[in-house]
Amino acid sequence: MIKYLQKQNKERLDKFNLPSFTGKTKVMVMEKDIPYDLGFLGIKEVVKVGSYAMHASWTAQVIKLINPEAEIYASKIDFPQVVDYCIKNDIKIINASFTCMNNSSRREALKKFYDWGGIFVAASGNESNRDVQFPANSEHTIAVAGTNVESSVSQELDVYTEGNIYVRNKDEGFFHYYNGTSSCAPVIAGCISLILSEYPSWNCEDIRKFLKQNSKSYDEFAGVFSFPDSFEIEIDNPKNEDDNMSEEIKFKDIKGHWAEKEIKEGTEKGILKGYPDGTFKPDKPLTRAEYIVAELRKIIKRKE
Structure with missing residues (x-):
């Protein structure tokens, strides 16, 4: 039975066309209730995944x-405290699988996190006869709904x-069917954590643009997201071939690096390319695909 349920998960996850890499990014799970027997009080401990059947x-x-x-x-819901903690500890993603009352202190905290460069992912709500609910309806969040909920x-x-x-x-021998938009928000939060592992300088608007550009049309409000096939090797910075290359190459993370020249x-020479966020990541190991692309570019240049 467990293998069957794991197979069901895999079939669902395969639809997102997840890239082959993973990344050590930090994500804050903010919840209405954090029980004591999960082993964490407030925002001090890392979640022990699978340790107890609770929402968090x-x-x-x-x-x-x-x-x-x-x-x-x-962390339990405390928008100002959680935002301050995330900023202090460089946690760029907050997941909110809940809806709650809208008030000024929460709105101010969302804006503060947004302005800092954080990405706040929120479930839209489970009532089909209502508009997107708070905090998802804030302009400073990524609002997520489900196609099958x-x-x-x-x-x-x-x-x-x-x-x-x-x-x-x-x-461990029993599975829970986690449903509703509560289960949709962390899917997108997980996808964003992968994106930030490659493009750590992206902010909420960069992420929003990426999600929408890679979503297939669904209804008048939004589309269904999945990763593009070429995500892990999509490293080109489009530019006009007639431009002065020396003037345009201004990667923000190579100044003073031993390999800058x-x-x-x-x-x-067109052999190397940077990342869409304006970085080169000089110390990041090449993936096999990136190495192949670089080698092919050298061969093409030699033939020209």
């Missing part, structure tokens, strides 16, 4: 299914995904 654990497990290397933190939808919605994921309860020379 289910949410954390979904994120871990998407990005196994994600480092998960958890009852969802609150309106113009504030950013993206659809599939929910209803099987997660473990305290008894060679990187610029390789880029001028």
Whole structure:
């Protein structure tokens, strides 16, 4: 039975066309209730994934299914405190699998996190006859609804995904069917954690644009997200061939690097390319695909 349920999860996750890499990014799971027997009080401890059948654990497990290397933190709802903690500890993603009352202190905290560069992912709500609910309806969040669950939808919605994921309860031999938009938000949070592992400088608007550009049309409000096929080797910075290359090569992370001169020379010759966020990541190991692309470019240049 367990293998069957794991197979069901895999079939669902395969629809997201997940890239082959994972990344050590931090994600804060903010919840209405964090029980004492999960082993964490407030926002001090990392979630023990699968340790107890509670909402926070289910949410954390979904994120871990998407990005196994994600480092998960958890906190009860306290928007100002959580935002300050995340900024202090460089946690760029907050997942909110709940809806709650809208007030000024919460709105101010969302804006503060947004302005800092954080990405706040929120479930739209499970009432199909209502507009997207708070905090998802804020302009400073990524609002997520489900294609296979009852969802609150309106113009504030950013993206659809599939929910209803099987997660473990305290008894490792028993699975829980985690459903509703609560299960959809951490899918997108997990995807964003993968994106940030490659493009750590991206902010909420960069992520929103990426999600929408890679979503297939669903309804008048938003589309269904999945990763593009070429995500892990999509490293080109489009530019006019007639431009002065030397003037344009201004990667923000190579100044003073021991290979700065060679990187610029390789880029001028079209052998090397940078990342869409304006970085080169000079110390990041090449993936096999990136190496092949670079070698092919050298061969093509020699033939020209």
